[in-house]
Amino acid sequence: MSEVVIAGVGQTPVGEHWEISLRSLAVSAIRAARADAGGLQPDAMFIGNMLASTLSHQSNLGSLLADHAGLRGIEATTVEAGGASGGSAAHLAYQAVASGMVDVALVVGVEKMTDQVGPEVEAALAQMLDYDYEAVQGISMTSQAALLMQRYMHLYEAPRQGFAGFPMTAHANAVHNPNAFYRRALSLETYARGEMVSEPVSLYDAAPYVDGAAALVLTRSELVPQDLSHGLVRITGSSIVTDALALHDRPDPLAFKAAGFSVERACRQAGILPQDVDLFELFDAYSIYAVLSLEAAGFAPRGEGWRLSENGGLSLQDKLPISTMGGLKARGNPVGATGVYQLVEAALQLRGQAGPNQVANARRALVQSLGGPASTAATHVLEAWR
Amino acid sequence: MDSPSSPKNTPDLLRPSRPVGIVGYGAYVPRYRVLGSEIAKVWTGKESGSPVKEKSVPGLDEDVATMSIEAARNALARARIDPSELRAVWVGSESHPYAVKPTSTIVAEAIGAVPHTQAADWQFACKAGTEAMVAAIGLVGSGMARYTLAIGMDTAQGRPGDALEYTAGAGGAAFVLGPAEESLAVIEATYSYVTDTPDFWRRQEQKYPEHGQRFTGEPAYFKHISEAGRFMLDATQTSAADYKYAVFHQPNPKFPERVAASLGFSKEQIQVGLLVPYIGNTYAGAAIIGLTAVLDIAEPGDRILVVSYGSGAGSDAFAIRVTDAVLERRDLALKTQEYIARRTPIDYATYVRFRGKLAMK
Numbered sequence: 001m002s003e004v005v006i007a008g009v010g011q012t013p014v015g016e017h018w019e020i021s022l023r024s025l026a027v028s029a030i031r032a033a034r035a036d037a038g039g040l041q042p043d044a045m046f047i048g049n050m051l052a053s054t055l056s057h058q059s060n061l062g063s064l065l066a067d068h069a070g071l072r073g074i075e076a077t078t079v080e081a082g083g084a085s086g087g088s089a090a091h092l093a094y095q096a097v098a099s100g101m102v103d104v105a106l107v108v109g110v111e112k113m114t115d116q117v118g119p120e121v122e123a124a125l126a127q128m129l130d131y132d133y134e135a136v137q138g139i140s141m142t143s144q145a146a147l148l149m150q151r152y153m154h155l156y157e158a159p160r161q162g163f164a165g166f167p168m169t170a171h172a173n174a175v176h177n178p179n180a181f182y183r184r185a186l187s188l189e190t191y192a193r194g195e196m197v198s199e200p201v202s203l204y205d206a207a208p209y210v211d212g213a214a215a216l217v218l219t220r221s222e223l224v225p226q227d228l229s230h231g232l233v234r235i236t237g238s239s240i241v242t243d244a245l246a247l248h249d250r251p252d253p254l255a256f257k258a259a260g261f262s263v264e265r266a267c268r269q270a271g272i273l274p275q276d277v278d279l280f281e282l283f284d285a286y287s288i289y290a291v292l293s294l295e296a297a298g299f300a301p302r303g304e305g306w307r308l309s310e311n312g313g314l315s316l317q318d319k320l321p322i323s324t325m326g327g328l329k330a331r332g333n334p335v336g337a338t339g340v341y342q343l344v345e346a347a348l349q350l351r352g353q354a355g356p357n358q359v360a361n362a363r364r365a366l367v368q369s370l371g372g373p374a375s376t377a378a379t380h381v382l383e384a385w386r
Numbered sequence: 387m388d389s390p391s392s393p394k395n396t397p398d399l400l401r402p403s404r405p406v407g408i409v410g411y412g413a414y415v416p417r418y419r420v421l422g423s424e425i426a427k428v429w430t431g432k433e434s435g436s437p438v439k440e441k442s443v444p445g446l447d448e449d450v451a452t453m454s455i456e457a458a459r460n461a462l463a464r465a466r467i468d469p470s471e472l473r474a475v476w477v478g479s480e481s482h483p484y485a486v487k488p489t490s491t492i493v494a495e496a497i498g499a500v501p502h503t504q505a506a507d508w509q510f511a512c513k514a515g516t517e518a519m520v521a522a523i524g525l526v527g528s529g530m531a532r533y534t535l536a537i538g539m540d541t542a543q544g545r546p547g548d549a550l551e552y553t554a555g556a557g558g559a560a561f562v563l564g565p566a567e568e569s570l571a572v573i574e575a576t577y578s579y580v581t582d583t584p585d586f587w588r589r590q591e592q593k594y595p596e597h598g599q600r601f602t603g604e605p606a607y608f609k610h611i612s613e614a615g616r617f618m619l620d621a622t623q624t625s626a627a628d629y630k631y632a633v634f635h636q637p638n639p640k641f642p643e644r645v646a647a648s649l650g651f652s653k654e655q656i657q658v659g660l661l662v663p664y665i666g667n668t669y670a671g672a673a674i675i676g677l678t679a680v681l682d683i684a685e686p687g688d689r690i691l692v693v694s695y696g697s698g699a700g701s702d703a704f705a706i707r708v709t710d711a712v713l714e715r716r717d718l719a720l721k722t723q724e725y726i727a728r729r730t731p732i733d734y735a736t737y738v739r740f741r742g743k744l745a746m747k
Contacts, residue, residue, distance in 0.1 A: 016600065016604065117598055118599055
């Protein structure tokens with residue numbers, strides 16, 4: 001049977017790229033992925049991006065990026081689903097290639113955030129929420145995450161320190177990722193001293209917003225050039241699930257139901273259980289998101305997810321490594337590009353090219369990006385192939 | 387073949403046709419001080435967190451015109467020239483009292499430099515004063531004028547509660563430029579590095595400036611000041627070790643320390659000219675009032691590197707060599723440290739009143 005494979009990956013370092021434009025960032029990642037894919041000629045490009053029209057005054061990225069990547073004329077469109085934009089673009093590219101409509105698809109995630117000051121960026125990100133009922137009241141992504149974390153701590157009597165393991169794991173893993181933003185470890189003492197952004201979410205519970213671009217080349221197994229120097233990774237599961245946009249429209253806001261269903265569907269398609277994966281690139285935009293995602297995927301009972309990170313329980317050597325290249329927290333969160341970074345990193349793990357961060361014998365990875373508090377969840381199962 | 391207007395890949399240092407130097411210099415700092423802890427207390431409830439110990443505050447009857455006159459008189463006292471010999475009076479500031487009407491004519495009139503003189507105001511955020519100096523050097527260096535006066539002076543505006551309110555200070559310096567043979571310090575070369583980088587700005591009619599937060603650091607201050615400083619060192623084939631002192635624009639204590647280290651200068655080399663912890667950031671006055679503090683104690687033969695930075699953005703670098711004349715002239719006016727020591731602390735409420743921060747209508 002024909003498989004959909006990741007033939008090439010590319011990424012730029014994330015950071016404050018004040019001197020690099022949106023198009024240049026994207027083109028760097030595209031070039032790297034195409035070179036990695038041994039010169040496959042893309043027929044279509046799926047772009048994950050959320051904020052270009054607000055922060056860069058630029059829409060119609062399909063035409064812009066196809067042109068500047070030297071691919072003028074190909075099919076190219078933007079896929080927007082908040083923080084799940086990158087994962088969603090990958091899902092649509094997967095469908096296109098799997099269906100046979102497209103032979104070679106580029107997936108590009110790109111986000112340029114630092115050309116605007118903090119309050120502008122916060123306001124733009126709040127568009128991920130229900131504008132008429134949530135954002136208009138002044139809630140931001142971070143203050144909403146704070147409500148979730150507060151509720152969780154109250155309901156399950158989880159201490160604030162209990163969340164420390166998530167950013168500490170992410171920071172420890174970012175040290176050896178040359179593309180990460182915060183390449184330094186985080187101690188428990190530093191976490192405890194963290195300045196509150198929106199109580200109980202501290203500076204260390206919230207991923208930094210940065211610029212970045214990452215890209216994948218997808219094709220079917222029979223079209224892969226024979227002389228590729230690296231291993232191949234196949235996509236065995238791919239799903240997008242949505243939930244009510246507004247948190248107040250959900251009977252159980254701490255359930256992250258879309259995240260759970262999305263994992264279930266992707267795993268069912270792949271013929272595996274979530275417990276069969278060797279690593280989980282989860283969406284740790286906030287520590288509480290990481291906890292709720294782990295619970296939604298079934299890795300811990302409700303109210304127990306925070307305990308998974310105790311004593312380094314999610315580190316590279318452990319049973320379920322997360323955020324293996326730093327995650328959103330320490331690699332950085334270039335919102336619409338993040339889902340593609342996660343896929344690139346998981347692919348490198350499965351190709352055995354994760355350097356000092358290599359998860360031993362990694363054969364299967366679960367990758368999930370979230371738009372808002374799991375209002376949209378895009379999940380992929382990747383497997384090492386040959 | 388290159389046309390005459392095509393850009394040069396390797397620029398030259400700016401050097402006048404005939405040697406130019408500083409004939410006289412003068413500083414001015416208003417006497418009022420508000421403690422950083424006092425500002426922090428009002429806005430955060432705690433006394434910690436201010437990047438500076440205190441900052442200078444102009445009195446109710448002071449503005450850039452009056453303060454420029456004070457500094458100009460000090461510079462003239464050291465220059466020992468007749469003010470009517472000045473062929474330019476140029477004032478650089480981002481707090482000119484008038485949007486339309488020159489500060490420089492007020493200054494020129496008050497010091498007795500009118501009417502046979504150039505007079506105009508310069509505007510380039512914190513490097514308006516050094517830009518005026520480069521032009522003043524050019525006027526003397528070309529032989530068009532024997533003496534010119536360049537001033538950088540500010541009563542900086544900090545929006546209440548903004549991070550910049552802790553540092554927005556008041557003060558500056560004036561320099562009489564003239565023939566090198568009469569000077570107390572010779573200008574060996576200047577070099578400027580400019581791009582359109584909007585990191586900090588205030589539009590017409592706006593009371594307080596805005597800034598691009600973290601954008602003000604790496605792509606703005608550090609890039610321009612490092613490029614200008616590095617080019618000056620390379621083009622003059624000097625290194626940090628060749629200079630006794632260095633002065634960098636000082637919006638806070640950390641930035642100049644970092645750029646100094648990156649160019650190879652020690653903390654000792656920048657110590658004398660680093661005044662921001664005691665008077666705050668005097669904007670167009672900041673780098674050059676640091677230079678006056680250095681000239682107050684420098685020895686003949688000492689070399690000084692000065693690099694300003696103005697938002698918007700650009701940096702002017704000066705390589706300066708002190709002459710014997712400094713010894714007999716520096717005592718002819720009040721020294722910069724004497725101005726800093728002459729202080730009257732005020733509370734936040736008084737500061738708010740002095741700075742007109744209470745809206746009356």
